Each structure stands twice: as C-alpha cells, then as structure tokens.
Amino acid sequence: MNLPKELRYSVEHEWVRTEGNKAIIGITDFAQSELGDIVFVELPEVGTEVSAGEPFGSVESVKTVSELYAPVSGKVVEVNSALEESPENVNESPYEDGWMIVVEMSDESELDKLLTAEGYAKTIEQE
Amino acid sequence: MAELKRTPLYPVYKDIAKLVPFAGWEMPVQFSGIKAEHEAVRTRVGIFDVSHMGEVEVSGPDALALVQKLTTNDASKLNIGDAQYSIMCYPDGGTVDDLLVYRTGEQTYLLVINASNIDKDVEWIEKHKTGDVTVRNISDETAQIAIQGPLAEQVLQKLADVDLSQIKFFKFQQNVNLDGIKALVSRTGYTGEDGFEIYFSASDAPQLWNKLLEAGKEEGILPCGLGARDTLRFEARLPLYGQELSEHISPIEAGVGFAVKLDKGDFIGREVLAKQKTEGAPRKLVGIEMIDRGIPRTHYPVFVGGEQVGEVTTGTQSPTLKKNVGLALVKSEVAQIGQEVEVEIRSKRLRAVIVKVPFYKRGSK
Numbered sequence: 212m213n214l215p216k217e218l219r220y221s222v223e224h225e226w227v228r229t230e231g232n233k234a235i236i237g238i239t240d241f242a243q244s245e246l247g248d249i250v251f252v253e254l255p256e257v258g259t260e261v262s263a264g265e266p267f268g269s270v271e272s273v274k275t276v277s278e279l280y281a282p283v284s285g286k287v288v289e290v291n292s293a294l295e296e297s298p299e300n301v302n303e304s305p306y307e308d309g310w311m312i313v314v315e316m317s318d319e320s321e322l323d324k325l326l327t328a329e330g331y332a333k334t335i336e337q338e
Numbered sequence: 339m340a341e342l343k344r345t346p347l348y349p350v351y352k353d354i355a356k357l358v359p360f361a362g363w364e365m366p367v368q369f370s371g372i373k374a375e376h377e378a379v380r381t382r383v384g385i386f387d388v389s390h391m392g393e394v395e396v397s398g399p400d401a402l403a404l405v406q407k408l409t410t411n412d413a414s415k416l417n418i419g420d421a422q423y424s425i426m427c428y429p430d431g432g433t434v435d436d437l438l439v440y441r442t443g444e445q446t447y448l449l450v451i452n453a454s455n456i457d458k459d460v461e462w463i464e465k466h467k468t469g470d471v472t473v474r475n476i477s478d479e480t481a482q483i484a485i486q487g488p489l490a491e492q493v494l495q496k497l498a499d500v501d502l503s504q505i506k507f508f509k510f511q512q513n514v515n516l517d518g519i520k521a522l523v524s525r526t527g528y529t530g531e532d533g534f535e536i537y538f539s540a541s542d543a544p545q546l547w548n549k550l551l552e553a554g555k556e557e558g559i560l561p562c563g564l565g566a567r568d569t570l571r572f573e574a575r576l577p578l579y580g581q582e583l584s585e586h587i588s589p590i591e592a593g594v595g596f597a598v599k600l601d602k603g604d605f606i607g608r609e610v611l612a613k614q615k616t617e618g619a620p621r622k623l624v625g626i627e628m629i630d631r632g633i634p635r636t637h638y639p640v641f642v643g644g645e646q647v648g649e650v651t652t653g654t655q656s657p658t659l660k661k662n663v664g665l666a667l668v669k670s671e672v673a674q675i676g677q678e679v680e681v682e683i684r685s686k687r688l689r690a691v692i693v694k695v696p697f698y699k700r701g702s703k
Contacts, residue, residue, distance in 0.1 A: 247356075247565070248373045250655040251633050251662070253684075269684065271633050273372040273654055274565050295631075 212332070213240045215306055219322055220331035223280040226306065227325060234283050234322075237310045238270065238301060241335050246272040249301045252294040254311055259287045261314060263321050268311070270301065279311065283321045289313035345389035346481050346543035355563055361454035363390040366563040375566035376657040379529050380698075383487035384562040385550050388528075388535070389543060392456035392477040397446040400469030405439060405447050408466055410589060410611065412602035416441035421508045421524055423597050426462065427607030431588040431614065435459050436579055436597075438526060440510060448522075448537075450482075452579045466606070481543040485550060486533030486570075493554040494534055498523065502534070519546050528567060530574025530698055572652050573698035575625070575665065581636055581651045582623060582665060590614040591667065593623045593695075621648060622673035625695035626664045626681070630688035634664035634681045641680040641687060642672045650681060658698050665695070 218226045224242035228235040243249065251271040261267040261281040268279040291310050294300060301309035316322075326334065342364040351357075355366030366387065369375060378384045396404055405413045411424035418441050426434035435455045440448040451459045460475050467473060485494055495502050499515040502523070510524035521538035538546060551559060568578070575593070577583045582592045589598055590611055600612050614620075626634060634653030639646050653664025664681070672679070675694055680687040 247368060248371055251631075253631075271655075273569060273657065274367070276633075276635060 212335070213306070214328040214332055216328050218306070218328065219282070219325035220328065221280065221282040221325055222334055223282075225280060225282045227282050227322070229322065232316050232319060233288065234285070234314045234316050235310050236282060236312050236314060237305055238279065239331070240305045243302050243305045243309070246270065246275065246277060248273050249298045252298045252301065252311065254290045254294070255287050257287055257290055261285065261287060281314070282325055283314060283316050284318055285314040285316040287312050288315045343390070345387055346540040347387040347389060347547055350544045350547050351387070351561065355561070358564075360564055361390065361452070363453060365390060367565045368563040369561045372563070372565040372569060373657050375560050375562040376569050378558065378560040379487045379531055379562060379566065379570055380658060381488065382558045383485065383489040383493050383554055384560045384566070385547070385554075386484040386486070386562050386567055387547070388484050388567075389481040389540065390453035391482050392451040392453060392459065392475070393480045393482075393537065394449045394451060394460060394463060395442075395446065395474045395476055396449060396463070396471060397443070397474075398469075398471040399445060400471040401445050401447055403469065404463070404467060404471050405449075406603065407605055408463060409437070409439060410598040410605060410607065411439070412599040413439055413441070413447065414602065418443060419509055419511065421510055421526055423594070425583075425589040425594065425597055426459070427589065427611065428585060429607055429610070431590070431607050431610030432585040433579070433583040433587060433589060433592070434462055434585070436577060436583055436589070436594070440522075440524065442512060442522070454580060479540050480537055481540040481546075482535060482537050483543070483546060483550065484527055484529075484533065484535045486527045486529040486531050488532060489554070489557040490531070490533035493550065493557050493559060494523070496553040497549055505534075516546060517549055519549075521546070528576055529570035530576065530696065530700060531570070532700065568652075569654055569657055572654065572665070573656055573658055573696065575696035578652065582667070587667065588614060588619060590619045591621045591623060618670055620670060621667050622670045623651065623665055623667050624673050625693045625697060626650070626666050626679060626690040627693045628662040628681070628688060628690045629678075630690075632681065632683040632686075632688040633662045634666070634683070634690065639682045640666050640668055641682065642677070647672050647679070656697050663693070663697055664690075
C-alpha cells in the first residue's frame, strides 16, 4: 500500500497535499483499490464552498457509488476535469494524475485533525 | 446475522479474491478486476464459482406433474438431456424464483435455483407436492463451476472424454469424465456468451477449479467473481432475482414471457399471467441510456414529465459499450424506444432515453 509520508489523511480515505493555504485533495491508494475499476467521478464546480467532513462529490466504480468527504473547509479553486474523460486515473495514479480538487482553506488548523501516513495505516489495518 | 456460508472453493480463493457477503454467502466479487474479468469472458474465457446456487432433485412417477404445476414453462417438452429456463410464480403472478429445469431421467428433474431463495423455494416445492414424488435438496453436496466465453469449449475439451461440440445450446450430458472428475456438463450460462455450467461433487471442487485454470492458461483464462458475472448478465439483459424479478414483478413484466407457456395446462399463476400476456402487463422492463452525465443504479426513480413512472432495476457503466446504461421497470404507457425519461441521481433529475435491449448480443461486435 502506497502512503506518501508528506501527505495528510482522513478516516474517510481522502488525502491532502498542502501548498501554502491551498489543499490538493484526492482519494488514497487503499480507497481506489477497495473500490475497484473507477468509471465515474462527480466533482463540484469551481467556486463551491466545501466543509470538513461533508460530502463534496462522489466516485463510482463498476459496482458501487461512494461519497467523497472534504477533509478541510474552504472554496474550491480548481477541479481535475481530466477525470471526466479518464476516471481510471484515480486507480492508476491516486496521488498524482488522480487528484480531484484544490481547496483554498478557510481554517488551516483543520489540518491538525488529519492523520499522518502512519496513523492512517493503522486505521486501514483495522478495516 | 447468521454466519456466512462458504462454498467448497473458498479455500482456493480466500487469499487472492476480494470477498463480499452475497445472499448469505461469502463470495468472491472480483479477482483481478471486474473490467478485466468481463473482457476475458467476452473475448476469451473465464471461470466462476457458482456453487452457492441451489440444486433440487424432483423424482418419481408424479415428478413431471409437480414441475408442471410449479413452473411456467412446458417441462413436458423436455427429453432426457434437455435443459429449460423457467419461472416459479405465486398465484398473483409475482415471481418465487427463476430457475433451470434439467430432465436427468425418465422420471427425474433437477431444478437449479438462486442461492438467495433456496430455503423459500424448497418450502414452496414441498408445499405443493402431491402423489408419488420425492424432493431432495442436494445443494450442499453439489458444486457448480461456470466456464464462459468464446474459448470455453476449447478449454473444457482438453479435460472432457466426450465431444463437447455435440452438446448443443440448452442441452447437457451426465457422467462426463473431466480428467477423472465425474460431472454433468450443460451448455448454458449467465453471461450472454457461449459456455458451460458444470455440476459435480462438492468434494472435487478445488481440484476441478485448478485443472480448468491450468487447461486454459494458453487461452488466457481468468478466474472471475460475481461482479463480472453481474455486468455480463446485465449487458445480455438476463434478469437477476431481487432486481428484475421479485415477488412483486411478474415474468411478463420482466420480459421473460417466452418462458410462460399458456397452452401447457394449468400452473400456479396462470390466470394472471394469461391476462398480462394477452392484454399487456402494467409495467415493462426497458433499457435506458443516459444522455446527461451519471450512472443509473438499482432503485433510482425514473420520471416522465415530472411524474414517477418506475425505477431502475440494474445499472452500471457497460464495460463492453463504455456507456452509462440501465434496466428500468416502467409503466407500459411510456415504454417505447426513443422515449425520453429522467433518472433521479443524488437528488438531481438527469436525462436518459429508452433504448433497445439487450445491450450486448453474441457476435454483434
């Protein structure tokens, strides 16, 4: 299981990479592998406000639909529109090409509530 | 919740497949991935553990009479070695189960039923038993492996002591020797492809599974899970009990009226089904294709002009067509090809259109 050390993780299986006050968000390698072949990703429009712990979109595999939960609050400033045509990027490259949205954080202290790679590894062991 | 049952093949795949609970069983949903497995069956060959399915043997001088009373198709047409798709209905036309009926002897029939319905079906069969007939539930001692795909015959032939090309569609042969394992081999399936369903002793299951994988190596055989089985049967518009068929859905509504033979004499549900066949059923199963971006899923409501006209029974992105499609049970008034409908997906009404089904037919590529 690939869990980059520099990222932060949520118990709902999203990852966050920070660049200044911006948070790049996607789903983890574990999540994509559990979902199987991803065929559809529904993301919010740029400008949408998202709240930590609330759904911001959904991801569908051949068999299931799962909601995506925002790990931090803020305004969506960028959306990975390539996933519309190539949702399989989430399977093939969950931390790079499979990124989903960029959020301008309204409360950077929310990052402290997220898990480290180590902490997240422990939670998925229990699943 | 009762403990999940496991098939005799569980030890073979427990560490290599993704397992899920299905109808009270712990079953493999996928091995290498649903899309890859789906494609293997459409273009090459795949094998499925379907040992969770139920098998009931009905035998005795009154066996045919019982099968005729319980099922909608005409079992009197079956010779030994013939298989038939059939339905068991309630008096109101709702569906108890859909099944395969095999005539295995002069007075013996094998009924193959859905795993989720075994207890209910056996009870239903016992309840209607009259005269000299014996009903035996042999589900636990019977394993079933399906080998499906255009190269299924080529692979299975390597193990079989009979010429499989002589077993035609919906025919079967008993006591076939598969490299030392005795089996009933039937040219049937649930994928829309050519292939066989193999019934044999549960104790031989791991051995036959491994022999098939070995025999099919050159052909690129893949072990497949219930996920691919579902997308394959869906594209071929084969109904799944609990979705396209249920106690509230008749076989006429589900589009399997070909298995309802009104001229065979009386059977349970005949009156209602006869009326639906001649006057039309209130609802009809149709195919839908999304116009807007979204994937229809089971139970999503379907609307026409703001009024709910039915719901989706199964939907996914078709791995063969790469389109977001579904099957929906809708009021017959709107069930025309080309009719635009709306599917409610996460509180949004998205446009779709009624299209011809099946989505996939063998040789149509």
